[in-house]
Amino acid sequence: MSKNKKIILTAILLATLIILSRFLSIKTPILIISFAFIPTMLCAIWLGPKWTILLNVLGDLIGATVFPTGPFFIGYTISTAISGLIYGLLLYKKEDNSYTDKQFLIKLIISVIVVSCISNIGLNTLWLSITTGKAFIVLLGARIIKEIVMIPIQIVVILFVERMLREPFDTYIRSSND
Numbered sequence: 356m357s358k359n360k361k362i363i364l365t366a367i368l369l370a371t372l373i374i375l376s377r378f379l380s381i382k383t384p385i386l387i388i389s390f391a392f393i394p395t396m397l398c399a400i401w402l403g404p405k406w407t408i409l410l411n412v413l414g415d416l417i418g419a420t421v422f423p424t425g426p427f428f429i430g431y432t433i434s435t436a437i438s439g440l441i442y443g444l445l446l447y448k449k450e451d452n453s454y455t456d457k458q459f460l461i462k463l464i465i466s467v468i469v470v471s472c473i474s475n476i477g478l479n480t481l482w483l484s485i486t487t488g489k490a491f492i493v494l495l496g497a498r499i500i501k502e503i504v505m506i507p508i509q510i511v512v513i514l515f516v517e518r519m520l521r522e523p524f525d526t527y528i529r530s531s532n533d
Contacts, residue, residue, distance in 0.1 A: 356529055364528060365406055368394040372414040377422040386501050396442055396513050399466075401524060404443025411439035430482035438474045442466050460514065467509050471502040 372394040380389030399407040419427045445466035484491040
């Protein structure tokens with residue numbers, strides 16, 4: 356895939372990420388429930404870790420600057436970069452059939468659980484504790500419950516979306532007709 360296609364695809368995913376995270380999400384003081392993981396995971400599958408980190412960092416910086424929901428804190432940007440790295444390393448398909456559907460499911464489950472534990476439960480709870488002044492342990496319970504609910508939702512949604520977009524992506528984007 357040409358670099359121009361990668362840039363355009365990343366820009367489309369970035370716009371989608373900002374819309375899903377800033378406008379189509381449920382926000383409470385300690386939890387955010389959104390489908391912003393979809394563009395991140397699609398970028399990881401299609402473009403790899405470098406582009407996914409770029410997507411997540413730009414999404415966080417642009418979203419926090421143009422559509423702020425509170426004060427900017429660099430910790431959340433670090434968390435989203437780590438999430439992009441994990442998803443990109445585990446989910447990237449270098450070629451259209453680089454692994455089977457079963458292997459994809461296993462990689463997807465592992466990546467979602469690792470990101471949930473490291474970024475969402477661990478780091479984001481720490482950042483939330485720092486920014487709100489509330490005790491880490493107090494915030495931890497609600498965030499663990501949210502992640503337990505969201506893990507299967509993320510897996511099912513990404514399986515469905517990736518499967519629906521696989522053929523159009525391979526035909527129109529991944530093709531060598533640059």
